[in-house]
Amino acid sequence: MNQDILTDIIAHKQKELVTQEAAVSMSLLESHIGDTTAKHSMRQSLLSSSTGIIAEFKRRSPSKGWINQEADVSVIPHSYEQAGAAALSILTDEMFFGGSLKDIRIARPTVNLPILRKDFIISRYQLLQAKVTQADAILLIAAALTPDECRSLAHEAHKLQLEVLLELHREEELEYINEYVDMIGINNRNLGTFHTDTENSFRLIEKLPKDKVLVSESGISQPETIARLREAGFRGFLIGENFMKTENPGTALSQFIHHIHSAL
Numbered sequence: 001m002n003q004d005i006l007t008d009i010i011a012h013k014q015k016e017l018v019t020q021e022a023a024v025s026m027s028l029l030e031s032h033i034g035d036t037t038a039k040h041s042m043r044q045s046l047l048s049s050s051t052g053i054i055a056e057f058k059r060r061s062p063s064k065g066w067i068n069q070e071a072d073v074s075v076i077p078h079s080y081e082q083a084g085a086a087a088l089s090i091l092t093d094e095m096f097f098g099g100s101l102k103d104i105r106i107a108r109p110t111v112n113l114p115i116l117r118k119d120f121i122i123s124r125y126q127l128l129q130a131k132v133t134q135a136d137a138i139l140l141i142a143a144a145l146t147p148d149e150c151r152s153l154a155h156e157a158h159k160l161q162l163e164v165l166l167e168l169h170r171e172e173e174l175e176y177i178n179e180y181v182d183m184i185g186i187n188n189r190n191l192g193t194f195h196t197d198t199e200n201s202f203r204l205i206e207k208l209p210k211d212k213v214l215v216s217e218s219g220i221s222q223p224e225t226i227a228r229l230r231e232a233g234f235r236g237f238l239i240g241e242n243f244m245k246t247e248n249p250g251t252a253l254s255q256f257i258h259h260i261h262s263a264l
Contacts, residue, residue: 005062005096010144012095013120021125029128038161042087042114042137043182043213046236049086051226051260054116054215055253056089056240057107059098068244069098077107077115079250080243084257089116089238090135104133116165120144124156137163137182142173154180165215169200174207183236184208185215198225205232223259230264 046052057076060066077088090107091099104115117135119126122144130138138157140150154164163182168174169190177184186201186208196219208214215236216229226237242256243249 006143009062009093009096009120010122013093013122016095017123017125020129026125026128029125029132032132033128033160036131036161038136038163039134040112040114040136042116042163042165045086045114046183046213046215049235050264051084051257052086052230052234052236053084053226053253053257053260054087054089054236054238055080055083055085055243055249056091056118056238057099057103058089058091058240058244060096061241062096064241066098067241068249071244071249073103073106074110076244076249077113078110079248080253081111081113083250083254085113085253086236087114087116087137089118089139089240091240092117092119101129101133104130104135108134114163121153122149124153127153127157127160127162130162131160135162137165139165139167139185140181141167142176143167143169145176147176147178150176151178151180154178167217168204171204171207177209177212181212183213183215185217185236185238187217188220189218198229201229201234202232205234223256223263226260227263 059071090104091097092101094100114136116137117130118139157164158180165183165185166181167185167187169187186204188198188200189196201216214234216234217238220239221242243252246252
């Protein structure tokens with residue numbers, strides 16, 4: 001995703017939020033939160049998993065177009081859990097990824113895994129949406145925020161008992177790490193060229209704090225790569241397209257995990 005697309009996404013997100021808040025006010029969302037108790041810890045799930053796979057439900061992407069237009073969110077997340085996923089990532093951006101908050105709402109009763117709301121989060125309103133739909137964690141992308149915005153949103157997320165996965169891509173973004181971040185994700189996708197290179201995770205790991213759970217994101221298609229990343233210190237591996245492009249994502253994940261255990 002090049003920086004121009006990221007800029008377009010954020011600009012569209014700002015407009016989208018104005019429309020959403022006009023339809024459902026912040027105070028109305030707050031009144032629907034109810035019990036804020038954390039239900040599933042993504043951090044703990046990754047630490048206790050032998051594979052650490054965060055299986056992603058993703059219909060399309062700005063770079064590839066439709067990956068799986070007919071994907072059924074009432075079926076695939078459950079099949080991911082059956083196959084042995086440690087957590088789920090559900091894309092809720094509609095314009096660029098073909099998702100929605102409704103996807104989390106539909107998936108939630110079908111699984112006992114932690115659910116990450118994956119979106120371009122720029123406001124507290126989106127944190128409230130995540131909580132109301134019963135997500136367990138949210139993604140904050142350094143490239144879409146300032147360090148102060150990132151810290152403020154991470155703090156607000158914790159008040160709502162939502163865990164925080166902070167996504168970094170470059171060494172210059174290390175300043176975004178703060179005490180409210182539970183997990184740090186290294187995005188292997190170059191934000192300028194769409195090119196994915198898992199070596200990015202290996203390059204940055206030495207510079208990351210040892211007390212955070214580390215996640216490698218994007219471009220992982222080989223079980224051997226996970227074995228190498230685990231050895232380096234990563235505990236979470238976000239994989240979507242590799243499974244979603246197949247006819248049966250749950251079966252694809254099951255086979256992948258079988259190969260991981262052979263590689264470890």
